[in-house]
Amino acid sequence: MTPPLSPVRRARRLALPLLLAASLLVSCTPQPEATSTPTPTPTRSVSTFTPAPSPPPTTAVAPLRGTDMPITAASRPALSAKIDNQVDARPQWGLDRTDIVFEELVEGGLTRYVAVWHSDLPAVVGPVRSIRPMDPDIVSPLGGIIAYSGGQGRFVRMMKDTGLHNAIHGGADDRFMFRTGERAAPHNVILRAPEIVEEYAALDAPAAQFRYSPGGWAPLFGEKSSGIDIDFSQVSARSWRWDGTAKAYERSQAGQPDRVDGGERITATNVVALEVSIDGRYGDIPKTVLVGSGTGWVSTGGSAMKIRWTKEKQDSRIVLLNDAGSEVRLAPGNTWVELVPKAGSISVR
Numbered sequence: 573m574t575p576p577l578s579p580v581r582r583a584r585r586l587a588l589p590l591l592l593a594a595s596l597l598v599s600c601t602p603q604p605e606a607t608s609t610p611t612p613t614p615t616r617s618v619s620t621f622t623p624a625p626s627p628p629p630t631t632a633v634a635p636l637r638g639t640d641m642p643i644t645a646a647s648r649p650a651l652s653a654k655i656d657n658q659v660d661a662r663p664q665w666g667l668d669r670t671d672i673v674f675e676e677l678v679e680g681g682l683t684r685y686v687a688v689w690h691s692d693l694p695a696v697v698g699p700v701r702s703i704r705p706m707d708p709d710i711v712s713p714l715g716g717i718i719a720y721s722g723g724q725g726r727f728v729r730m731m732k733d734t735g736l737h738n739a740i741h742g743g744a745d746d747r748f749m750f751r752t753g754e755r756a757a758p759h760n761v762i763l764r765a766p767e768i769v770e771e772y773a774a775l776d777a778p779a780a781q782f783r784y785s786p787g788g789w790a791p792l793f794g795e796k797s798s799g800i801d802i803d804f805s806q807v808s809a810r811s812w813r814w815d816g817t818a819k820a821y822e823r824s825q826a827g828q829p830d831r832v833d834g835g836e837r838i839t840a841t842n843v844v845a846l847e848v849s850i851d852g853r854y855g856d857i858p859k860t861v862l863v864g865s866g867t868g869w870v871s872t873g874g875s876a877m878k879i880r881w882t883k884e885k886q887d888s889r890i891v892l893l894n895d896a897g898s899e900v901r902l903a904p905g906n907t908w909v910e911l912v913p914k915a916g917s918i919s920v921r
Contacts, residue, residue, distance in 0.1 A: 634691035635777065636671035636714075638784025638904035641691040649716030649775035651693070651765055652736075655685040656701040661759040662825075666697035668836045672781065674710050674909045677916075679856050681805030686710045690778055693769060698762040699755060700741060703727050705851075706860040706911075708734050712887040714778045717768060719745075721761050724857075734886075737772055739763075745771075781889045782842075783901045790842075790903035792870065793894070794877025800869065801919040802845055802910050812843045812908075813921075814874045821871065823908070841905025843871040844892065845918045846881050848911050860911045862890075869918055872903045876920045 632646035633639070650671075655664055657675075667673065667687060674686040686707055687697065702723035711718050712734045721741040722728070732738050739745040741761050748768040751760045784790070799813035799821060810830070812821040820839040823830040830838045846868035851859040865882040870892060879900055880893045890909070892900040912918055 634671065635780040636688060636690045637906060638780075638782075638902070639691065645691070647777050648690070648769055648773055649737075650688055650690040650714045650778040651697075651716060651769050652686055652688045652711045652714055652718045653697055653763055654701050654703050654707065654718075654720040655687045655697070656699040656759050657683050657685055658759060660756065661699045661701075663831050663833045663835075664697075664699065665762065665833050666694040666765065667838055668832045669694045670906055672907050672909065673840075674911060675804075676704065676706055676710075676860050676911045677804050677808075677850065677858050677913055678704055679858065681807045683804050683808050688714060688778075689765060690716075693765045695764070695766065696762050697765050698752075699759045700749065700761040700763050701758065703731055704857060704859070705730065705854055706862060707731060709860075709862040709883075709886050711736060713781060713889045716775050716778060717772055719749075719763050719768070721758070737775060739768060779889070782892065782907065783899050784904045785901040788904055790872045790901050792872055792875040792877045792900075794870075794875050795920070796874060797871060797876035798874075798921045800843055800845060800871050800876065800921060801917075802912055803917045804912060805916060810910075812840065812871065814871075815839075816874060819873075820905075839906075840908040841872065842902040842907040843910065844902075844907060845869045845871075845910040845912055846890075847914050847918065850913050850915070858913070860913075862911070863888075868892075868912075869920055870900055870902070871920070 629643055631640040632643040634641040636650065669689065669692045670687050671690050672688040675683050678684050684701060700719055700721050703720045705727050708730045715736060717739055718731060718736045719739040739748065741749050745768065748764045750762055751757065752762050799811060801811045803809045810823065810825045812823055815822055818839065820841055821843050823838040823840065832838060847866050849861040851861050853859065863883050863885060865880065868879055868881050870877050870879050877894065882891045894900050
């Protein structure tokens with residue numbers, strides 16, 4: 573006979589089936605999948621560096637000099653003026669600050685200037701005198717303003733036909749002109765240059781008239797030269813002499829240094845001497861023939877070179893060519909153009 577179970581053993585036997593059932597229940601219940609926290613991927617910062625903008629330019633190349641000028645002034649028009657060169661008109665005002673000067677033969681064997689300012693405007697220029705028949709051919713390529721004291725009606729009409737603004741003494745632009753007490757009439761009409769240019773600032777800026785070398789100098793494959801002597805007539809002799817220290821040609825007339833009012837010597841970076849024909853259709857008033865071609869000399873940097881020049885039509889610029897047919901480049905700076913009659917002379921020294 574099996575002995576009866578003790579109370580403790582009986583309790584254990586009854587609990588065993590319950591434990592097995594609970595174990596089976598747990599093993600059969602779906603368990604949630606274990607999840608892992610992802611490791612964050614480090615982000616790479618992309619450089620967005622933007623260079624600082626370049627400052628706007630403050631200078632531009634002066635079209636009539638090849639040098640730098642303030643960009644704010646580069647868009648203004650050129651001012652051309654007919655300037656007296658009689659003895660009683662000297663010394664003139666403003667000729668030491670020109671971009672280009674054209675010297676031409678007038679009646680009596682004397683000369684007058686068509687002086688042009690653009691990159692540099694002196695306070696006053698003069699004495700202003702009357703125009704001549706060759707002047708429309710000179711100033712047409714420049715545009716802008718032409719100032720003069722009058723002239724024969726036929727010559728004034730020719731000038732007005734160019735389309736330039738004609739500032740004529742005695743006309744609507746008299747507010748920009750006055751007569752100085754320092755000279756006797758008719759050698760005393762003075763023009764206020766900055767004021768008249770400001771008044772007509774909407775006119776176009778001039779186009780370049782010559783080609784310039786970069787770097788501040790011009791290589792001329794010519795001959796070393798101390799300067800050039802020029803005779804327009806028996807009463808109009810002038811000379812230019814190279815100053816190596818100043819890097820410029822100094823001008824003399826009748827053997828005397830040529831100066832402006834105030835004492836400054838007239839100098840030029842380039843001297844262009846062109847041999848020209850004279851048209852006698854206007855009687856005792858000679859007309860320089862500038863539309864066409866011819867020969868001449870270019871002096872710059874202490875050297876001189878024989879050249880050929882051409883001007884296709886009235887509003888075309890003068891083109892300077894070497895023996896190979898290439899255009900000659902001038903040194904950056906001011907230029908004097910001597911329009912010498914074939915009856916005169918050009919002597920390179």
